[in-house]
Amino acid sequence: MPDRLAILFVCLGNICRSPLAEGAFRAEAARLGLDAMVDSAGTGDWHVGEPPDPRAQAVARRHGVDIAACRGRQVTEADFRRFSHIVALDDSNLGALRRLRPASGGAALSLLLDHVPGRAGQAVADPYFGGAQGFETAWADVTAGAAALARALAAGRAARS
Numbered sequence: 261m262p263d264r265l266a267i268l269f270v271c272l273g274n275i276c277r278s279p280l281a282e283g284a285f286r287a288e289a290a291r292l293g294l295d296a297m298v299d300s301a302g303t304g305d306w307h308v309g310e311p312p313d314p315r316a317q318a319v320a321r322r323h324g325v326d327i328a329a330c331r332g333r334q335v336t337e338a339d340f341r342r343f344s345h346i347v348a349l350d351d352s353n354l355g356a357l358r359r360l361r362p363a364s365g366g367a368a369l370s371l372l373l374d375h376v377p378g379r380a381g382q383a384v385a386d387p388y389f390g391g392a393q394g395f396e397t398a399w400a401d402v403t404a405g406a407a408a409l410a411r412a413l414a415a416g417r418a419a420r421s
């Protein structure tokens with residue numbers, strides 16, 4: 261386990277939801293003065309090396325967050341040793357992470373919206389194949405999740421599984 265808080269957000273393509281969650285969490289951690297290493301990754305490999313989808317960059321920018329420097333990468337088993345917390349954006353990616361998780365365990369695994377009271381078990385819907393409104397909804401969801409997670413980590417009470 262890393263000796264410092266290290267949070268990895270994981271979706272399918274690593275070009276829409278998880279870079280948004282990474283950006284929202286970085287902003288919230290800065291607000292709270294929470295020291296953490298933050299990254300994102302995808303369970304799929306289609307967009308390795310690519311910047312976030314232009315629609316994701318645009319919605320983040322509209323809310324004052326710059327995610328242009330993110331580059332797609334695929335999650336690996338080694339991430340379970342490098343990160344203290346791995347946070348999935350939906351249940352199918354949580355399932356993929358459970359299958360990838362080494363027998364030795366490592367990072368605490370959770371679903372982002374499990375950290376938001378009243379929203380346990382909910383997914384951040386994939387906006388990739390839809391219109392601009394889907395990206396606004398994804399931004400609202402990742403912001404709620406990132407804020408709740410950052411508060412829990414700052415208070416020393418983020419859920420483990």
Ligand code: 4NP
Nearest residue numbers: 271272273274275276277388
């Ligand atoms: P994300 O969205 O998982 O939020 O990054 C997607 C991006 C690309 C694809 C699917 C979802 N794709 O099929 O290429």
